[in-house]
Amino acid sequence: MADRSDIRNIVILTGAGVSAESGIDTFRAEGGLWEQHRVEDVATPEAFERDPELVLRFYDMRREAIQTKQPNPAHEALAKLDREWSGELLIVTQNVDDLHERAGANRVLHMHGTHLNAWCTACDIRSPWRGTLIDRPACPDCGEKALRPDVVWFGEMPYEMDRIFAALREADLFVSIGTSGAVYPAAGFVRNARDLGVQTLELNLEASQGSHWFDESRHGPASVLVPEWVEEIVGR
Ligand code: OAD
Numbered sequence: 001m002a003d004r005s006d007i008r009n010i011v012i013l014t015g016a017g018v019s020a021e022s023g024i025d026t027f028r029a030e031g032g033l034w035e036q037h038r039v040e041d042v043a044t045p046e047a048f049e050r051d052p053e054l055v056l057r058f059y060d061m062r063r064e065a066i067q068t069k070q071p072n073p074a075h076e077a078l079a080k081l082d083r084e085w086s087g088e089l090l091i092v093t094q095n096v097d098d099l100h101e102r103a104g105a106n107r108v109l110h111m112h113g114t115h116l117n118a119w120c121t122a123c124d125i126r127s128p129w130r131g132t133l134i135d136r137p138a139c140p141d142c143g144e145k146a147l148r149p150d151v152v153w154f155g156e157m158p159y160e161m162d163r164i165f166a167a168l169r170e171a172d173l174f175v176s177i178g179t180s181g182a183v184y185p186a187a188g189f190v191r192n193a194r195d196l197g198v199q200t201l202e203l204n205l206e207a208s209q210g211s212h213w214f215d216e217s218r219h220g221p222a223s224v225l226v227p228e229w230v231e232e233i234v235g236r
Contacts, residue, residue: 017178
């Protein structure tokens with residue numbers, strides 16, 4: 001990787017691998033979520049239309065579970081980077097947990113939404129939500145019983161793509177952490193970054209589908225690789 005002095009603006013993409021060591025299942029690992037539920041049964045608008053009870057129960061369980069998990073050293077290192085990095089920084093996460101924020105990071109964008117919001121499909125307002133949705137509670141704003149999880153399902157547009165591309169255009173370094181490179185548009189960010197002349201670095205447990213697109217790819221657990229890299233970049 002080029003000298004740190006070349007780098008001022010950083011975009012980081014995180015995926016399920018950054019939260020794996022906090023005890024949250026990744027999607028594509030053996031025993032991961034898709035093992036128990038097929039994606040088309042729980043993570044599509046069609047599934048919600050067909051069997052809302054199943055979908056709401058599934059997300060209620062996930063919401064409850066993530067509230068019992070704690071940030072790990074990878075989240076903590078990224079929070080340190082956020083505190084200490086004076087250049088631009090955007091941590092784009094595909095994760096719907098709040099472990100980046102609970103570790104203390106502020107410059108976080110949830111491109112796939114968050115478990116801790118409910119979205120009212122009647123009035124389009126998103127409200128912080130920690131309880132269940134299966135019991136069809138009323139929207140705190142309009143009173144309609146039209147709340148759904150505020151997560152992006154397959155076939156829906158991820159959030160804030162304009163802001164992500166604007167940050168990539170200004171970036172000097174793009175770092176992908178703990179993501180399989182299987183789900184677009186996030187999987188394409190490395191190529192967008194390369195086209196823009198941005199340096200690219202991957203930190204992942206193993207080679208991912210997109211590893212060959214990166215200038216450098218390091219393999220190992222996020223709890224080790226991320227703190228090491230943050231120390232490199234912020235210096236001691
Ligand atoms: P995946 O489960 O597809 O990939 C997780 C990646 O993390 C894999 O490449 C693992 O090798 C790696 N990994 C696992 N444990 C790790 C560890 N301890 N340290 C570092 N890396 C580790 O999850 P995502 O790429 O996040 O979308 O999946 C992307 C999207 O697919 C998700 O946001 C979700 C899913 O469908 C939606 O729900 C819209």
